[in-house]
Amino acid sequence: MEVTNYPRTEKKRNYIKVILRATLIVILLAIISTIGILGYKLYKFFKIGVPKITYSIQPYSINGSIYILNNGDIYKISGDQTKEITSVGDIYQSFVYSSSQAIIVKKYTNYSDLFSLNLNTGSETQITNNSSSVFDNNLWAFDPYEYNNNILYLSDAGKFINGVFDLGVYKIPSNNTYKSIGTKISNPNPYTGGDQDPIYYPDGTNRYILYCRYTYLNNTPQPLSHLVLYDSLTGNTVSITPEGSGILNPSFSPDGKYIIFAERDTNSISNSTTSIYIMPFNINNLNDSNYEAEFTSEFNNKILVDKNAVDAMPIFSPDESEVAWIKADQNGYFNIAIANFRISVDNNGNPIPVISGTRFITNLSNLSSISRITWIN
Amino acid sequence: MIVNIDSINEKVDSHKRIGYWKKKRTNYLGCIFIFLLPLLIIAILGYYYRSYIYATYIFLSFTNKSVSTKLTNNQSYKYSGNNIETILLLGSDNDAKFDPNNVLTQTDILVILNNTTKKIYLVSMPRDFWIPVNGVSGGYAKLDEVSGYGGFGLTISTIESDFNIKIDNYAWVGLTGFVKVIDTFGGINIDVNHPVVDYNYPNDISGSNPYSSIRLYIPAGLQHLDGITALEYVRSRHGDLLGDFGRSARQQQVLLTLEKKIQDFNLISKIPEIANDLNGYVRTDMTVQEITGLLPVLANIKQYSIEKVILSPPTYSSDGVSPNGQQDVVYPNMQAINSIFSQIYGSN
Numbered sequence: 001m002e003v004t005n006y007p008r009t010e011k012k013r014n015y016i017k018v019i020l021r022a023t024l025i026v027i028l029l030a031i032i033s034t035i036g037i038l039g040y041k042l043y044k045f046f047k048i049g050v051p052k053i054t055y056s057i058q059p060y061s062i063n064g065s066i067y068i069l070n071n072g073d074i075y076k077i078s079g080d081q082t083k084e085i086t087s088v089g090d091i092y093q094s095f096v097y098s099s100s101q102a103i104i105v106k107k108y109t110n111y112s113d114l115f116s117l118n119l120n121t122g123s124e125t126q127i128t129n130n131s132s133s134v135f136d137n138n139l140w141a142f143d144p145y146e147y148n149n150n151i152l153y154l155s156d157a158g159k160f161i162n163g164v165f166d167l168g169v170y171k172i173p174s175n176n177t178y179k180s181i182g183t184k185i186s187n188p189n190p191y192t193g194g195d196q197d198p199i200y201y202p203d204g205t206n207r208y209i210l211y212c213r214y215t216y217l218n219n220t221p222q223p224l225s226h227l228v229l230y231d232s233l234t235g236n237t238v239s240i241t242p243e244g245s246g247i248l249n250p251s252f253s254p255d256g257k258y259i260i261f262a263e264r265d266t267n268s269i270s271n272s273t274t275s276i277y278i279m280p281f282n283i284n285n286l287n288d289s290n291y292e293a294e295f296t297s298e299f300n301n302k303i304l305v306d307k308n309a310v311d312a313m314p315i316f317s318p319d320e321s322e323v324a325w326i327k328a329d330q331n332g333y334f335n336i337a338i339a340n341f342r343i344s345v346d347n348n349g350n351p352i353p354v355i356s357g358t359r360f361i362t363n364l365s366n367l368s369s370i371s372r373i374t375w376i377n
Numbered sequence: 378m379i380v381n382i383d384s385i386n387e388k389v390d391s392h393k394r395i396g397y398w399k400k401k402r403t404n405y406l407g408c409i410f411i412f413l414l415p416l417l418i419i420a421i422l423g424y425y426y427r428s429y430i431y432a433t434y435i436f437l438s439f440t441n442k443s444v445s446t447k448l449t450n451n452q453s454y455k456y457s458g459n460n461i462e463t464i465l466l467l468g469s470d471n472d473a474k475f476d477p478n479n480v481l482t483q484t485d486i487l488v489i490l491n492n493t494t495k496k497i498y499l500v501s502m503p504r505d506f507w508i509p510v511n512g513v514s515g516g517y518a519k520l521d522e523v524s525g526y527g528g529f530g531l532t533i534s535t536i537e538s539d540f541n542i543k544i545d546n547y548a549w550v551g552l553t554g555f556v557k558v559i560d561t562f563g564g565i566n567i568d569v570n571h572p573v574v575d576y577n578y579p580n581d582i583s584g585s586n587p588y589s590s591i592r593l594y595i596p597a598g599l600q601h602l603d604g605i606t607a608l609e610y611v612r613s614r615h616g617d618l619l620g621d622f623g624r625s626a627r628q629q630q631v632l633l634t635l636e637k638k639i640q641d642f643n644l645i646s647k648i649p650e651i652a653n654d655l656n657g658y659v660r661t662d663m664t665v666q667e668i669t670g671l672l673p674v675l676a677n678i679k680q681y682s683i684e685k686v687i688l689s690p691p692t693y694s695s696d697g698v699s700p701n702g703q704q705d706v707v708y709p710n711m712q713a714i715n716s717i718f719s720q721i722y723g724s725n
Contacts, residue, residue, distance in 0.1 A: 110592045136576070140594050156574070165576045167594070191618035193572025196597055214571045214597070221619055221626060221689075223571045225597070248598050262598075264568065269626045270633055270685065271568050274599060310566055312599050332566050332638075334601070369600045 060338070060361050064318050067096035068326075068336060069371040070364045074102060074119070077336065082362050085119055093371040095144045103127070103144040103151055103174075111138040114153060116174065127151070127176050139181070140167060145199050145372070149174045150206050152198040157181045158188070167194030169211050169230075185230060186237070189215050192223040197249050201283060202256050207232050208283065210240065210250055210259070217244050222269055227261070231286070239292060240281075241299045248274065249372075253316045257281060258353065260305070260314040260323055276305035276314045276325055278341075278353045305339060305355045312369040316341070318377045323355070326369045333365035336373070456722045457543035462490040464663075465533060467524075467549040468628075470581070470612075480551070481521045482532055484628060487542070489721055495680055498721050499632065501625035501687045507699060507706035508539045517699075519706060529660075540714065546663045552582055554658025555611075556604035558635075561654050564603045565634045567610070572597045575613040582608075607631055622689035629685045636678065686717060693717070 066077040072089040074096060075082055092107040094117075102117045104124075114127040130139035136159075145152040151174050154167040166189070172182030188194040192214035201208035209230040214223040227240040227247050241247055246264035253260070259281045262274040279302040285294040305314065310328035317324070320341065327337040339358040343351045457463070468484030482504070489498040504521035511534070513526050523532045533544050550558070559565060575593035580586075582605075593609055602610060611631050617623035661668075674681070690696055693714055694707045 112594075135592075138592060140592075142594065142596065159576075165574055167572065167574065193574045193597065196572060212597075216618060221687075222623065223618075225571070264570075269570055270630045271570070272566075272599075272634065272637075274568070310599050328566060328599075366601075370596045370598055 060359065062317075062322075062338065062361065064375055064377045065099065066324060066336065066373060066375050067094070067102070068362075068364070068373045069094045069368040071366050074104075075362075075364065077362060082364065086117070086122065091371075093142060093144065093368070095146055095372050096374045096376070097146040098376065101146075103146050105142055105144060110135065112141050114141045114144055114151065114172075125177065127172065128181070142167065143196060143198065143372075146174055147200040147202070148204060148206050150200070151176075151182075152185070152200065152209060152211075153182070154194065154196065154198070155181065156194070158184065164188065164190050166190060166192055167196075169195050169198040169209065171209075185209060185232070186211065186213075189213070189223065192216065196225070199250060199252060201229075202252050202254060203283070210252070212247055212250070215243055220244070220267055224267055227259075229286075238286070238295070240295045241279075242296060245299070246271075249313045251313075251315045252281070253320050254318055255320065256283060258316070260316060260325075262311050262314060262325075265308055272310070273308045274311045275307045275309070276311050276323075277302040278305060278323070278355070279303075280351070280353075303353050303355065306337070306358060310334075311337075313371075313373050315373055315375050317375050324373065324375060326367055326373060327360070328369075329360065334367040334369050335360045335364065336362050336367065454537065454543035455541040456718045458491070458493075458722055460492045461722060462492070462545050463542060464488045464490070465536065465544050465547040467529060467532065467547060468555070469524075469549065469551055470579070480524060482524045482529075482549075483521050484625075485520055485532070485536075486625075486628070486632075487536075487544075490674065490681075491721070491723075492674075494723075495682065496721075497678075497681050497683045499629050499683065499685045500717075500721070501622075501629060501685075501689075502536070503621055503625070503688060503694060503707045505621065505705065505707040506688075506694070506709055507697075508535065508709065510535050511538070519704065540718070542718065546661065546667065548661040548663065549659065550655075551658045552608060554655055556582075556608050557654035557658065558651070559602070559604035559607045561651055562635065562638050564601050565607060565631065565638055566599065566601050567607075567631065567634050568599045569595055569597050569610065573610060573613050573617075575609075575615045577615050578609065578613055619689070622687055625687050625689070626685075629687075633683060633685075686721075688714060 061080040062077060064078075067085075068075050068077070069091060072091050073087060074085040074091065074094050076085050090106060091104045092112065093105040094102050095104075096102040096119070100118060100120050102119055104115050104117050105112055106115060108131070111130040111132070113130050116125040116127055117123075128139075128141045130141055132138050140154065140156050142154045151172050153170055153172065155170045156165055156167050157170065158168050159165050164187075168188045169185040170182035171185055172180075176182075185198070186195050195214065196212045198209055198211040200206055201210060209232065210227060211230070212225040213228045214225050216223045224244040225247050226243045226245045227250055228237050229240050230237045240259075244267060246267055248262040248264070250259050250261040252258070257280065258278050260276065260278045263277055264271050265273045265275055280298045282294070282298065285291040285298075288294060305323060306325070306327065310332075312326045314323055314325035316322075322338055323341045324336055324338045326334050328334050337358055338361050340356045342354050344354045346352050464487075466484070466486040466488055467482040469480035470483055485502040485504065487498070487500040487502065489500065491497070502520060504519065506520040507517055508520060509516055510518045510523050510526065510531070512531075513523075518526065520532075520535075523535050529547060529549060533547055536542060537544055573593065573595040577590045578593040580589045580591045593613055595606065595610055595613075611624065611628045614620050614624045619626070688694055688709065690707070692710070694709050697706055697708050698704065699706050
């Protein structure tokens with residue numbers, strides 16, 4: 001039997017090979033580590049790959065239906081389902097006021113028009129006719145709000161009367177088919193861009209109209225907004241919040257006892273966030289001589305819903321148990337947030353609104369924050 | 378006991394062969410691994426380096442565009458500093474109405490970066506500033522018209538001599554470049570402070586007639602703006618009581634919003650796209666190295682406080698008409714302007 005005896009030199013060669021291989025591995029590891037450290041420094045330098053945060057939408061079923069505008073189409077959130085209602089892609093603003101009807105805005109070059117849209121059949125009925133072959137005679141129509149067979153909206157038709165191009169509040173019957181200009185409600189301050197966000201007080205009479213008025217104040221270079229209430233019976237307009245309070249997108253609770261709104265966090269032109277608040281509202285203050293002080297006191301008793309965020313268009317649920325609003329997530333995409341709402345009482349027995357449990361409820365990422373959301377049964 | 382040596386030897390041989398081939402295979406695999414791993418690493422680094430090289434190639438087409446400012450080459454400036462960098466941002470309505478080589482500079486913003494105090498100042502200069510200009514008939518002109526007389530070099534040297542500021546670099550962007558930059562970053566979310574209404578907004582980017590106009594409306598509130606809408610927002614001035622100053626404030630707002638957006642962006646993967654978008658629509662005298670030298674500032678921008686100044690009436694200027702009564706102009710209040718620049722540049 002042959003016995004293989006490795007000579008000493010052969011053994012030495014094997015050891016050297018092992019050492020060489022080990023050295024090579026160590027060198028490789030050193031190179032990889034160096035590259036890793038350099039790569040990390042490169043990452044910090046260029047901020048490579050900031051991970052996109054995927055929001056986990058909590059399974060949640062809402063009562064009633066929320067209607068929103070996303071990518072130019074109306075969507076309906078009902079239960080835990082989100083469903084596309086229209087497939088046209090050209091709706092600029094919408095206001096859905098029943099399960100079958102909506103008022104929509106279509107925007108064109110130089111003018112825009114209101115249409116009544118049947119959500120079941122898709123048929124559209126034109127309400128305004130704002131186009132003109134004469135450039136200066138074209139008109140805008142924006143921001144519709146329908147209540148009790150009347151539509152509030154914004155128009156610049158005032159330019160024909162006093163040459164002011166800023167948009168004012170107008171009203172027109174919901175079933176209007178004459179394609180006419182509506183009835184003027186407000187006179188906007190010139191060079192402010194005009195009034196915005198008109199809504200009816202929900203007492204069934206269409207008497208009171210709340211909207212945002214922009215005004216130039218002495219200490220700010222740009223106009224600032226506040227809430228005013230117009231009485232269509234007397235023609236009077238009263239301030240509900242102080243001038244310069246930076247209010248946007250107000251909405252009444254179904255019983256009219258509260259107003260939910262967005263408020264700019266600063267009056268600086270570089271402001272980038274808003275907060276959502278709820279303030280008590282007592283229409284009977286109008287019967288008192290010091291109504292402005294009373295409204296101001298109610299405004300000062302506002303409670304916070306969401307702070308220092310990119311928020312817009314807050315509303316109440318039909319049963320007033322929840323509030324919803326458009327909120328940008330951490331990636332800057334607009335989504336719908338919902339929070340619980342209830343009334344508590346303080347030590348003196350005064351009602352205090354309480355908010356809890358904010359969460360996102362859709363996977364949509366391109367909601368329009370300039371189109372109203374609605375919540376109906 | 379009879380031992381079959383040959384079969385044992387065969388088995389030993391076959392084991393040796395198997396071992397040999399196993400060892401050979403292991404060696405081959407080891408060699409392949411050792412060979413491929415560095416290649417993989419080089420490939421990954423090469424991808425990012427290629428982006429840099431490609432971007433550099435494109436950046437070279439619009440960087441390093443120095444302009445002659447020899448009028449004030451030897452002047453010492455009151456407002457300068459060792460650790461202070463001053464960049465002049467110029468923006469033009471470079472539509473078909475104008476000679477592309479002699480555009481007006483409707484936007485003139487000084488970006489002053491003080492690395493000692495960790496402050497960044499955005500100082501907007503009104504386009505209608507009535508200021509002395511060398512070599513111009515009458516000796517005076519509006520700031521936005523200066524580039525029409527002598528290019529960006531004359532604009533830079535005029536600001537340097539009239540305001541005693543040392544401008545280190547300039548960067549210019551046209552209309553389409555602005556739109557492209559905004560769209561490259563996916564648009565911006567911005568708070569439109571009040572409704573923007575314009576009954577005579579120039580429709581000069583698209584369309585056959587650069588002298589036509591359109592009506593414009595942007596509602597107030599927090600919203601997403603794409604490139605075209607962002608341009609409308611920063612360019613509109615007819616419905617604004619503050620006119621050009623209102624526009625300046627909106628321009629600064631968009632710049633700061635874009636800066637915040639860039640911080641959260643996957644910047645390195647967008648460099649080739651940004652370079653492509655800017656090609657032909659941006660000009661600067663900064664070198665590629667100088668631009669990349671600013672990236673650490675961008676990466677650490679949160680350590681800097683940003684202050685905005687608009688040299689508007691009544692504090693820093695006053696409205697008026699030109700001496701010949703033919704133009705509405707803005708007269709600078711040099712005492713107030715010197716005061717603010719003294720604060721910005723320190724006790725220089």
